[in-house]
Amino acid sequence: MTQINRRKLFGLGAASVAAVGAGAIATNALMEGTQPAAAASTSDPLPFYGEHQAGIVTPAQDRLHFVSFDVITKKRDELIDMLQEWTASAARMTQGKDSGTFGAVGGAIEAPPDDTGEALGLPASGLTITIGFGPSLFDDRFGLAAKKPGALADLPKFPGEDLLPEISGGDICVQACAHDPQVAVHAVRNLARIGFGKVSVRWSQLGFGRTSSTSRAQSTARNLMGFKDGTNNLKLEDASMLKQQLWVAPGDGPAWMSGGSYMVTRKIRMNIETWDRTSLSEQQQIFGRDKGEGAPLGKKHEFDELDFAAKNPDGTPVIAIDAHVRLAHPSTHGNAHLLRRGYNYVDGSDGLGRLDAGLFFIAYQRDPRKQFVPVQMELSRKDPLNEYIKHVSSGLFACPPGLRDAGDYWGRTLFA
Template sequence: MTEQPTSPLSRRRLLGVGAGAAVAGAVAGVGGAYAATHASADPATAGGGADQASSDDMVPFRGEHQSGIITPAQDRMHFVALDVVTQDRAALAAMLKAWTRAAERMTAGAEAAPGGVVGGGPYRAPEDTGEAYDLDASDLTITIGYGPSLFDDRFGLADRKPDALRDLPGFVGDDLDPARSGGDLCIQACANDPQVAVHAVRNLVRMGFGVVSVRWSQLGFGRTSSTTRNQVTPRNMFGFKDGTNNLKAEDGDALAEHVWVQPADVPGGSAWMAGGSYLVARRIRMHIEIWDRTPLQEQQDIIGRDKGEGAPLGQKGEFDTLDFATKGADGKPAIPVDAHVALAHESRLNGIRILRRGYNFTDGSDGVGHLDAGLFFIGFMRDAHQQFVPMQRALAAKDGLNEYIEHTGSAVFACPPGLGAEDYWGQALFS
């Protein structure tokens, strides 16, 4: 077994300072450094699950499933949706292949391309933008998704489109901004250092110049869900613990039932999606100034949990079972029937569950003295129309939280399965 390094490898250490072509060549295909730090990784679990290799702050890029789904949720996120601006099928396929190489390098702690920040000499643009040059991999994951609009008549992909990949319907109370919704492609970059996540998206977008353009993007901080059992439950911008009952990486059977697309779901030309997952993104503006003036008990009744411990109302511990039959001192249900946790609970939704992976955001102010802040909801599921749609319809119709939030952006993407040793993004679509 290859000995694991004892300290994180920054991009500077990987490429060397002034070491020239010999060092750059050693990581040309991620090669030396990636292999040395992942020799013991099990390919079957390399999708970033509970058994991921943790050495050197690197998450394996290849595996059965894409990383960034059941990977332990990192602290920071940069999400971008893109429009394809060419009708050249070959150019799009070539870009996705180049993205694969660059993404694998960056998740291994290397620069986006072998030339790095100095390659090509003084009269050419550098091969890497350089802002992450001295930083380690920081558990970076890069997850790609395809939007419904990618499968129109531009690239001959109509017969490859899964039936479940359709735009979401409108919901009561939506105030969606078209400029913050939809997209042909998406990239989700998550890391424990915000500069590493931003660097990843920036370099992929730079590489796609002339093929794609940014439609919208979102920065996130402070994860709002735990995706493994060894993570503590985080809090959202309303100050409540969020995602206590989320699906976890260790829940293999539940993930197969609720998150991973099964072969039977995608017959014929859409079989490439088996092992993948559908991503729903919703930008949810929280009116935090109004919330902050709301009495504590009203806040707790709206959520259905106490604000301190996170316990279901009527219970003592965060992970106590929600008991909708428990009565309060007034004889009414301790958890109100229109509480958020009640409406979103699987027992009220015919067993529906999803994997949440959202982030808090603060995007400055709205110009009238209020913070433009909230939750960037990300959910992964086996079928958005069978899972997210009925859940959101129930919440949109009755949730007491609706007085304090509004949905301003929305999108759905098909995230393909993970890659084998020689595979690249888009291969199954364009081959």
């Protein structure tokens, strides 16, 4: 991969606070209420080190490769060694370098290369790699049971879901986001290569076309139903809200999670063909927004304030009682917000010639029990959108805080 100009790397954003220590870049911009470093273009690198993991409030990239691993080694030391090697590799790849010291072609020709090589010549493309630990990792294999956070309790069964266990759960997840799909796939492929014999891939998902904006500098994206998605999503500029709703605070639970966040994933298949035969009027009533501008019904602009009290001339609510936007609104759930980071997916077609397509939902929050669970329970019981969607996969992961410098590694505070 191309070499990164150090001056460009350290000048990624005027609001970033960069520090060099064993090649590390650290930033605490989020907690200071300022915007963290951002790449000057979609080909440039983003900082790997910092108070929080990259890939959460980072302006959402266009491509995703998500993977969930099962740990197959029974040796704690082997797992720690792998996490250390993963961290070093991820630090290199996010800066546009090969995954290993000798790269794809620099080692002994008789030995397998240190890098798979499909990203040779490609820039960093804004790659971020984010890790999370699932509830199943905290069994009796590695002595972690006492460190399992209460917030990592298994999600309840929601009405109407039809989850496939083979594409749900997992011990460790990796979220790789980039502006180039080959860069994201390369990152996951090389971590899986490094983990051979210690972890095995449980399931994975490719995504395209972000469905949420995580910065006000980004326009609101559309899902495969054609509607703007996540208009009121938490944004990286919302420093006080992020502190309240996103980052785990001291006293919330195990100390190793302070500064981290909890990730929920849901693969939501859409009945595309049925939706496409539904009238525009009904589609808009279901969402509670117009399809073109994304404005709340009865309003003109996307970011106009929702008016749930507004009535039609016949006395019916302008925004229906069961409209998606009303059921999901924070006012319905004790001011619970989510930071959404989902992606569209198309996994070909099924045996009946229907598109296997939908939304790979990713949401980060401070405590799923108080945020995702009540929101999803309300939606699963009342949302008319359920006629057109089905939840087929689910995951819950504890994403630890960011890394201090090159001497740190993913899971250090957990395994200490």
